[in-house]
Amino acid sequence: MTDRIRLTTRRRTFLAATAAVGGLQLSSPFIIKARGETPVKIGFIDPITGSLSALAVSEVESAKWTVAQMNKKGGILGRPVELLIEDSANDTGTGVQKAHKLIERDKVDMIMGDVNSGIAYAIMGVTSDKKVFHIVPGGHTDPITGKDCKWNTFRTCNTTAMDAAAVTGELVKRFGKKWFFITPDYAYGQTLQANFVKNLTALGGTWQGDMLPIANTDFSATLIKAKAFKPDVLLNNMGGAAQINCMKQFVQFGMNKEMALGGALFEIESIRSVPKEAQTGWWTMEWYWNQPNVPHVKEFVDAISPAIGGRKPTARHWMAYVSLHAARLAAEKAKSLDAVKMAHALAGLELPPEVALMPGKIQYRAGDHQLMSDIFVGQVHPPGPGGPDDLFTIEATVPGEKAAGPAEATGCKISWPS
Template sequence: MKSLLAAAAAGLALAVSGTAANAQISDDVVKLGVLTDMSSLYADATGKGSVAAVEMAVADYGGKVKGKPIQVVVADHQNKPDVGVSIARNWYDNEKVDAILDVPTSSVALPISALTREKNKIHINSGGGSSDITGTACSPNTVHWTYDTYALSNVAGKAMVKRGDDTWFFVTADYAFGMALERDAANVVKETGGKVLGDVRHPLNSSDFSSFLLQAQASKAKVVALANAGGDTTTALKQAAEFGLTQGGQKLIALLMEITDTHALGLKATQGLIVTDAFYWDMNDETRAFSKRFNEKVGHMPTMIQAGLYSATMHYLKAIEAIGTDEAPKVMEQMRKTPVNDFFAKNGHIRIDGRMVHDMYLFETKKPEESKGEWDLYKLIATVPGDEAFRPLDKGGCPLVKSN
């Protein structure tokens, strides 16, 4: 009888232990939500390519983590903060999503980050750009993976002012991202010895830039800086060519220019344009191998946002595997203490403010005669180490830095 009781007790203990171990993965599934722009001006840089990047990472990981399935759900936030927050709230409350990824459009990304903190989940942002995400609005539950307005401005702004392009005029998208991009770039220009002669703001998804470009032309600034992205950037560049801005001696800089934008416009229209980027497909064998697979799946080379999402998804899944749970604070801690070493970043690291620090690159678009193929668009001017490219930890106003 004692032997039977002992065996039963041991069996019960094992069962309880096994249940506890299994419960480490909430709801027996790791659920990723890709919240992105599927239908508007950022759809090429994010959209279906962002979804594909996350799905590729999940497939390459084997579709399971700690023996539990990984699921991916997708939604279009339509670049509207209320729509994005509504989707995210439903995902967290009802669909048991563990992490939300991508979220282009900073006016959507910022409230998603706040909601994620409230729900104690994880937000890995690749598409949103505002440096406020790791600044005054930083969160212990958010990682900013790919780029931000500070790095874009810092890398390109310093380089151009130092070579004599020291007076600037901004054409800026009138929402959180555009204003942060102009603010960060203007600060870099002034700190490097240049001057800002003026700015003008345009509505998101504008079709007519004529009045804005005429003001830029009239300013006589050496540099006309486009503090916008996606379809707004390509439309502005096309119309700037029609107005003859560069023929008049002014230089254009697109502070955020994705490779899909350059490809859509063509090298004849973009040759000589200065571009800051976190990723380019033709850097080395690793980047070429990933990009070839991505191109076969999606039909174009990956943008930095899409390449960053693959990297971020892998890092997140490896963190869960390492600690055996998808509990948000523990996963974030593991992600922060693990270096990022893959085709996207070498010796990348996540700071307490959520910034993933990695090298950034300054490119110049090639002349048509220099290109050897459809996607052979850039030549590397400089590699800027992450600690120089991104804002210093103590300069962003993140409350987590003070309390750390």
């Protein structure tokens, strides 16, 4: 089946920076539509502009590729898939507005998004009110599948509690219990730091830290404070462009020679953009392209790489790929696009190996709709013999169920429509 790509410009053309990250040139909305019967419409909202754009662009790249491949194999329920991509611009109000537009005007069958946890949480309020099936590929804040969970919402990426639990022990064991946090002051950072502090305190540790704006650019005052505290580990919890800027300044201050570096997420998109001296530390990786003994991983990597400029796919590519296939599997199991039927079908569903692309048993847990995926803990380093994206060595694999703890402990109590 031949794909037809139609560009529709509405209010503005996205910044040229978008094209520089992954070769995308998008307008609002960007639509991929396969020829055929009445399409299944999927709305995909991400911050394609703003400080998290590199992460969002990877998700969008993968979503485009995944839908194209899906349509070649019959789409969803034998119908072509139409992907409507909207830019939240890293702004909650804009994200909510785009969700309303996709649901009320474009009549999408389901929604996916957002990278920004605060926006994902706000969109969840819209999809819950409108009773629309919703998957969050990459927004981590805990309440989405915790105390504020909804029957219609599922999450593919980890919770902040899972990432913090997976790496805390390694950081303490290898470096010590005196930590300094640099954390973004919004939903993701707030829950991530709270989880780290809880885990560290339970191990007898001490800490200091600063909460900073999500798009902060100048970290000098905070780094001076960290330098004076003399921590065993500096945890850089920022994301995207802010994390990159912080890493560069960390090296400029010579702090890479004074203390260990680590945290929850230092994503490949960001590692590529920092000096070699800052390509270091112990972190979690939510998916990694180099899993030589895991079925279908190499097949996926080889297939998608030509579509993303020859680079290796990142965890963000994996999140979008899994989310879209999870929606397909739910619809096929339910034999319907009805949101309630799809949600019941996906709850507890174990993903097949060619979708999971991980060594363990991967499923969307019925109790909280959180994907129980393996978490890779290891070291970031400058490019190795595997090429420019050989930037991480897996040292331990933590099962998602172990990191997450029981669903009952999350505070999630799913209430289904009568």
